[in-house]
Structures are given as structure tokens and as C-alpha cells.
Amino acid sequence: MTEQPEEEFIGITIVTNLPYDWSMGPYSGRLFREMRDNKKLVAVRCPECKRLLFPPEMVCGYCNIRVEDDWVELSDKGTVVQYTLAGMPIFDIREGKLKGAPRPSANVKLDEGVYLMHWLEETDPEKLKLGMRVQAVWKEEGRGRGYEDILYFRTIEESSND
Numbered sequence: 001m002t003e004q005p006e007e008e009f010i011g012i013t014i015v016t017n018l019p020y021d022w023s024m025g026p027y028s029g030r031l032f033r034e035m036r037d038n039k040k041l042v043a044v045r046c047p048e049c050k051r052l053l054f055p056p057e058m059v060c061g062y063c064n065i066r067v068e069d070d071w072v073e074l075s076d077k078g079t080v081v082q083y084t085l086a087g088m089p090i091f092d093i094r095e096g097k098l099k100g101a102p103r104p105s106a107n108v109k110l111d112e113g114v115y116l117m118h119w120l121e122e123t124d125p126e127k128l129k130l131g132m133r134v135q136a137v138w139k140e141e142g143r144g145r146g147y148e149d150i151l152y153f154r155t156i157e158e159s160s161n162d
């Protein structure tokens with residue numbers, strides 16, 4: 001029996017530098033501009049079914065009609081309707097590095113009824129609850145990176161009179 005030669009794995013280093021700009025178009029562009037300039041989330045309302053479309057879209061997918069300029073400013077407060085607490089570091093594709101754990105992500109139902117996936121500030125598993133009230137914490141500087149203009153959602157306490 002002849003001994004098989006060890007298979008050689010060849011590694012090739014490829015260095016790329018591909019900076020590019022991505023046009024967000026008029027609808028997402030307006031959302032991202034409001035986030036960057038005013039720390040605000042906006043949606044657009046369909047004239048037919050009256051649904052809020054978030055992120056804003058040019059065409060209502062339910063009615064298949066063009067949505068005009070009925071812009072609605074959203075609260076940046078909402079309720080956690082789902083969350084995931086990752087026990088391992090998460091690879092952040094935007095920054096190209098591992099982010100430490102725990103780092104909970106959540107689906108937040110904003111007070112106007114639309115949903116936004118984002119990070120939570122709270123990392124204590126005992127304090128993470130469905131139905132917890134949260135509010136966006138915005139970057140003070142360096143905005144202009146879309147949803148990254150929000151650092152995370154922070155747990156808020158509200159009185160019953162709110």
C-alpha cells in the first residue's frame with residue numbers, strides 16, 4: 001500500500017479596496033437624512049389602506065399603488081416583541097470584527113405599529129422581557145450611517161399616566 005501525499009492547501013492573499021457609495025433613493029434617503037440630521041424616524045402612509053410603510057417605500061406592497069408624500073414622524077419609543085440574547089460574540093459585517101457578548105438584539109414594535117430590528121442596551125438576562133418598553137439612544141456624532149445612527153434601545157420606565 002502506497003502512502004498518499006499530504007494534500008496541499010494553497011492560500012492566496014487578496015487585498016481589495018472597494019469604497020463605494022450606495023444611493024438610498026428618495027424614500028429610504030429621506031429616512032436616513034432624518035436620522036442623520038434630526039435623530040428622527042419617519043414612515044410614509046399608503047393613501048389606500050392607510051398602513052404606515054417602514055422603512056418607507058415608493059409602492060405599497062399590499063395595494064400595489066404608488067405612495068405619495070404622506071410622511072409621518074415616528075416616535076423612537078416602542079415595545080420589545082422578540083429578542084435574542086447571543087451567548088457568543090457576533091461577527092459584525094459592517095465593522096468586520098467580532099462584537100462581544102452578550103449583545104441582545106430585538107424586534108421593537110414602535111408606538112405607531114411598525115417594527116425595527118436593533119440592539120438592546122440591557123444585557124442582564126433577568127431583566128430582558130417581552131413587552132419591555134424601550135427608546136432609541138442616538139449617536140451624538142458621526143451620524144449618517146443609516147440604522148447605525150441609533151446605538152441601541154434603552155429600557156425606559158413610564159408612569160401609567162404616559
Ligand SMILES: [Zn+2]
Pocket residue numbers: 046047048049050051060061062063064
Ligand atoms: Zn396600501
